[in-house]
Amino acid sequence: WYPLWDAGLKLGHQVGTVDQLLKVGGEAVEMATSLLAARTVAGDAELVEALAVGALDQWQARSRQNLDRLQESVAERHARYGEVAFLLEPDLKEARGGLRDVHNLLWVEQATVPILREAESAGLAAAFETLLAVRVELHRLTAKRSDQLLLELQDEVAKALDLTDADVLMSEVSAAGRTIAWTGEGAARRTRRAARRRGPARVLAGIRRQEVAAGLILDDGRLELTDEADLSDPLLMLRCAVTAARHGGYLQRSSLERLADHAVPLSNPWPDEARELFVELLAVGLDAVPVIEDLDHVGLFVLLVPEWEPCRSRPQRNAYHRFTVDRHLMEAAAEASRLVDRVDRPDLLLVGALLHDIGKGYPGDHTEVGVELLQAIAPRMGFGADDADLLVAMVRYHLLLPDVATRRDLDDDGTIRQVAEAVDDPLLLRLLAALTEADSIATGPSAWSTWKASLVRELVERTSHVLGGGDVGDVVARSFPDASQQALLDEGAFTVRGDGDTLTVVAADRPGTFSKVAGVLALNGADVVEASAHSEHGRALSVFRVRQVLGGSPDWPRIEDQVDRALVGRLALSARIGDRSRTYRPIRLTARPARPTVTVDNSSSATATVLEVTCPDGVGVIYRITRAFTELEIHIVRARAQTLGSDVVGAFYVRDSYGAKVTDSEHLAEIEMLVLWSVSVDL
Incomplete structure (x- = not known):
């Protein structure tokens, strides 16, 4: 064996007589299966044959x-x-x-x-x-x-x-x-x-076998087509799928093949019963997923939705999404089935969830492509014009609520007005709210959290108030700073206080405070997910909400000490972050990291410019971005950051040195240049 090991080859080995090896094979399934592949490499072929025959005989004798x-x-x-x-x-x-x-x-x-x-x-x-x-x-x-x-x-x-x-x-x-x-x-x-x-269960076989519909037999969870099944019925496939899913069962493989061999296309538009059966299948939830996959495996599901084919087995190739496109859509519909009580039109929610990302199978922006596809799919399924418009709108705006909730200031009346103008329909708003939750949960564990759920819920409630005729001022009363934070600011004493997932800092109003605190948090393995800043009378209040990326709770005493040192210029932040970024290279979680971009939004807020920065994740990304703002005398009012796989999307509400929105095009161009440079180079 040594020459093989020296060559770097992996080789399991054991020495024994035929009887000894068979004894071990009788005790360990791994050994038993290895012996089934026994063959002569060198030596006594008859001895090896005896071992192989004995192993097979023993395997079959103990098959159960x-x-x-x-x-x-x-x-x-x-x-x-x-x-x-x-x-x-x-x-x-x-x-x-x-x-x-x-x-x-x-x-x-x-x-x-x-x-x-x-x-x-x-x-x-x-x-x-x-x-x-x-x-x-x-x-x-x-x-x-x-x-x-x-x-x-x-x-x-x-x-x-x-x-x-x-x-x-x-x-x-x-x-x-x-x-x-x-x-x-x-x-x-x-x-x-x-x-x-x-076994003994054979006596129950007759009890388990029952006719559940004309031509359909359910036998211990397996749905079979009998000879009496009407294979010319275009609705037979859907009836079979619904029956199997509702019983938590599956379609017999030979019956699946019969359905595929005799498949009859549905008319265009679908008859009402076909659409109702399709919705009923989706409403079953998770038990419908394996049934739909069975239909798709034999080519039946694309007869219902031809646009589905490019999505089949299409990888998304990032850690944010745990499923291929087609499986994600099935899972989203299954998650939506839990939420049908929240909406007036469960059928639209279920179909919208199944098709919201259908455009990902095609070149171009998946939302724009999806809108075009739904404009053809919805009428073909037999939905009326108004319902088809709602389905199209669900696809067009399926990212609106999560993006706004996590990247915009919900206390800014411009944010709420913008969403209300886009949605403009309470029914659509409720559908989008349920779709957002279903889509996020089906995406992966990092896509839905208590924090994100609360933000989406708050956005929906405020938008609903406006759509119901209420005044936006009723729901966006400024909540920052709150009473306790204002009290700290009024005291005027230097304060650095960590508690739970929140760090509160009161210090002299100097440029770079936000950036330095973000840098200290990065040094300690904490990501900033939300931050707010307020200043008055020469004092600045900054509140950071963090996510601990290395597990456990933040080491607040250590962080408080480092913030204290950083704010008085006694901590080499850039050097330390540079060392940490070289030591802790981020694990690549996305096939194509985001190309760094800076997007300027001067319409969402009446009092601040929103700078949205997208870039690959890394140690100290928020520090790098905000340090660039400091260099160009840009003051941060509020910030939100979200990690999507290996990428970061940060939204910063900023003002210039005069406290106004940043509207000068040359200034904005310099900001973009410096931010892009800052996130692209090593410190």
């Missing part, structure tokens, strides 16, 4: 026990590694839908009668070859045994395989992973059913 252990092992592996189809950096071997799952299917077949159907085998083989080719190139590029397709390697692997780009690569990887997972799930279902038929 082995399959139970194998199923447990597979479940543990999937829980640990996730799914090939949806991960930003999938493990090509161990994740669900990976190469190990194909091996698992072969082991199951060796323990029982063949479980793979002929229609599945060809697709499985092609998917296996796709992942194997990617894995081989990955090993070649890294010169080591690594099965995780890291983001930084995806472009190189794509090039090695002569693919256009990494998006194409990851789309193929996702599609292959879904095929393997889909085939494996079907085989597992058949194996479990076969085991139940052999």
Whole structure:
């Protein structure tokens, strides 16, 4: 073995007699499956044959026990590694839908009668070859045994395989992973059913089997088409899908194939019953997701929504989104099903949630493309003109509430007026509010938080008041500074106080205070997510709300001490942040980091200019931006920052040195130049 190890090859080894090895194989499923692949490399071929035959005989003799252990092992592996189809950096071997799952299917077949159907085998083989080719190139590029397709390697692997780009690569990887997972799930279902038929549960088979509709039999969660099913009925597919989803079940694979072989397109526009069944399917929620995926796998879902096809298995390639585009849309609809009681038109909410990102499958701005697509899809589904307009508006404004809530000052009456003018309909506002929550939760764990939910809720309540005829002044009374903060300011004493997730600073009103505090927070692994500033009588109040990026609570005593030193010029902030940024390089979480941009908005607020900065995340980003503002005598009134995967979007309400909005074009150009330079260079 030593020459192989010296060559860097991974090799498991064990020495023993045939009986000893079989004994170990009888105790450990990993050893048992390894022995099934035993073959002669050198030495006594008859001895190896005896081992191989004995291993297979033992595997088959203990098939029930082995399959139970194998199923447990597979479940543990999937829980640990996730799914090939949806991960930003999938493990090509161990994740669900990976190469190990194909091996698992072969082991199951060796323990029982063949479980793979002929229609599945060809697709499985092609998917296996796709992942194997990617894995081989990955090993070649890294010169080591690594099965995780890291983001930084995806472009190189794509090039090695002569693919256009990494998006194409990851789309193929996702599609292959879904095929393997889909085939494996079907085989597992058949194996479990076969085991139940052999066991004590077989006496309940007749009880479990029931006719749920004409031509439809539900048998222990599996929906089957009988010979009496009317395959010429264009609504049969939807009826089957709704029935399976409502019972938390699935469609029999052979029945799926019959539906696909005899698919009858719906008329244009759809009949009312088709639209009602489609909405009913979406209303089931999470149990509808695997049913829709089954329909899509055999080409049935695109018969309903042809525009869906470019979204299938389309990767989003950033850590902010945990799913491919198509799966994200299914999950968004499922999340929306929990929120239907909040709106007057559940049907519009569900369909809007399913289609809000449909434009991501096409070139161009996904919102603009989505609007064009919905203008065709909604009438085809049989929605009337007014309802179609609402669906189009849901797509057009699906990012309005979360963007405004997290990037604009909700205490500014201009913000509320702007949203009210855009939405201009209480029904649409409620639909957008529910869609925002469903979309965010379906996006990923970092896309929805208590803080974001409270901001969206506050924005919706204030906008609703205005749409109902109320005065905007009733809902935007200035809340900063509050009474306790004003009291601190009136006292005039230098104050640095950290509590919970908030840091409050009262100091002399000097340029750079905001920037220095942001720098200290960055040194301590805390991201600024919201900040407000107010000054009067030569004193400045700054309040920062932070998110601890390294876990735990902020070390407020340490931060308070460093803020004190920084504000009196006794802390080398730039040097320290530069050292930290070189030591803690951010993990790449996005395939294409944002190109730094500065957007000027002089219409949202009557009293301040909004400068929105988008750039890749990194240590001290807010410090760099605000230090640039200080150099150009720009004063920050309020700020909000949001991390989206590997990118940061910061919105800064600013005024010039005279306390006015920044309107001079030359001044704005200098601000843009310095900010872009500041976020692009190392300190």
